[in-house]
Amino acid sequence: MQTSLKPAHPHGNSPAAEAEACIHVDDLQFTLRRSARRRTMQITVERTGELIVSAPPDVGIDQLREFVSEKRFWIYTKLAEKDRLQRQVPRKEFVDGEGFLYLGRSHRLKLVDDQGAPLKLVSGRFALRHDAKAGAREHFIRWYSERARVWLSGRVADYQSRMEVAPAGVKVQDLGYRWGSCGKGDWLYFHWKTILLPAGIAEYVVVHEIAHLHEPHHTPAFWLRVERAMPDYAQRRAWLAEHGMDVEGI
Ligand SMILES: [Zn+2]
Numbered sequence: 001m002q003t004s005l006k007p008a009h010p011h012g013n014s015p016a017a018e019a020e021a022c023i024h025v026d027d028l029q030f031t032l033r034r035s036a037r038r039r040t041m042q043i044t045v046e047r048t049g050e051l052i053v054s055a056p057p058d059v060g061i062d063q064l065r066e067f068v069s070e071k072r073f074w075i076y077t078k079l080a081e082k083d084r085l086q087r088q089v090p091r092k093e094f095v096d097g098e099g100f101l102y103l104g105r106s107h108r109l110k111l112v113d114d115q116g117a118p119l120k121l122v123s124g125r126f127a128l129r130h131d132a133k134a135g136a137r138e139h140f141i142r143w144y145s146e147r148a149r150v151w152l153s154g155r156v157a158d159y160q161s162r163m164e165v166a167p168a169g170v171k172v173q174d175l176g177y178r179w180g181s182c183g184k185g186d187w188l189y190f191h192w193k194t195i196l197l198p199a200g201i202a203e204y205v206v207v208h209e210i211a212h213l214h215e216p217h218h219t220p221a222f223w224l225r226v227e228r229a230m231p232d233y234a235q236r237r238a239w240l241a242e243h244g245m246d247v248e249g250i
Contacts, residue, residue, distance in 0.1 A: 023053065023061070025068045028075060032064065041067045045078040092250045094136035100126050100250065102147070104198025119143050140250050141174075141192060148172045148195035155206040156188060163229050165213045179240070180209040188213075196250075197240070204236035 021032045030043075030051045038056040041064065045051060055064060068075075092098055099106035102121065109126045111133065118132035119139040132139055153170045160167060168186045175181060175191040182188050188209050194202050207230045215222035226233050 023064060023068070025065055026072070028068070028072070030068060034059075043068065043071050043075065045075065045082065047082070049079060049082055051075065094128060094133055100140065101196040102144075103151075103195060103202070137250060144195050144250075145172045145192040148190060148192050151195060152188075152190050152202070152206060155203055156210065159207055159210055159229060163207070163210050163214075163225065165210055167210065167213060179205045179244070182209050182212040182216075186213055197244075201236050201240055204230060204233055204240065207233065208237075 023030045023032050028051060030053045033052060033054045034057045035054060036057055038054055041053065041055045041059060043051065043053050053064060053068060092100065094109065094111075096109060096111055098109045100109060101107075107121065107124055107126050109128060111130050112127045113130055115127055115129045118129045118135075119142075120127045121143075128136055128139065149170055149172045152172065156167060156170055166186070167182075167188045169188070171183075171187055171189050172192050172194075173189065175189060178191060179194055180188065180190045188206075190205065190209070194205050197205070207226055211222055211225040211229070214225055230236070
């Protein structure tokens with residue numbers, strides 16, 4: 001996670017005296033490390049998020065600032081990436097007692113010997129057949145996807161006439177970091193993880209995607225449509241932004 005660039009005028013500035021110092025550019029703070037062995041300037045984003053700029057001894061402070069300034073977008077991207085990685089929830093283990101979300105509630109897993117389907121939700125518990133343990137993740141994804149398709153289709157039916165659209169239908173798949181998208185032919189796509197969210201939040205995802213059938217972009221007209229269908233959407237949207245990542249990873 002490093003980037004380097006040769007200084008534009010390697011000998012244009014007078015050498016600065018400090019060996020290690022701090023420089024501030026906007027809201028970013030850098031530790032400056034100078035080394036006689038360096039020929040180029042380089043920015044490093046540490047694991048901790050600390051920012052280090054390494055430079056040859058003779059690079060002036062203005063040149064350093066300019067270099068850092070040019071790299072700002074890259075730095076913000078790296079910092080956001082680290083923040084996301086640190087918040088990532090560890091993968092689930094498919095053992096007795098592990099909790100799995102379904103519409104915002106956590107259900108404990110129980111391994112069972114005899115059962116028709118490999119995975120079932122029985123009286124509030126997920127029951128996974130012992131011999132299906134190796135493919136447990138796939139069984140969960142299949143189970144979630146099927147539940148999501150049925151549940152989300154129901155919510156779409158609730159909202160579509162009110163929101164004056166007639167979507168072709170609902171498709172559930174892995175959408176990476178997106179909860180939903182609306183595609184060609186007025187199909188609504190949802191991530192299977194949407195069914196892990198509390199019902200009220202998943203419902204906001206539905207309303208959001210339906211509104212996109214009218215307005216492809218997040219314009220004021222788009223948000224107005226969302227608000228008309230769901231007056232308290234802002235709270236749900238804020239919840240999703242804050243907690244959404246918690247449902248990542250099974
Ligand atoms: Zn959107």
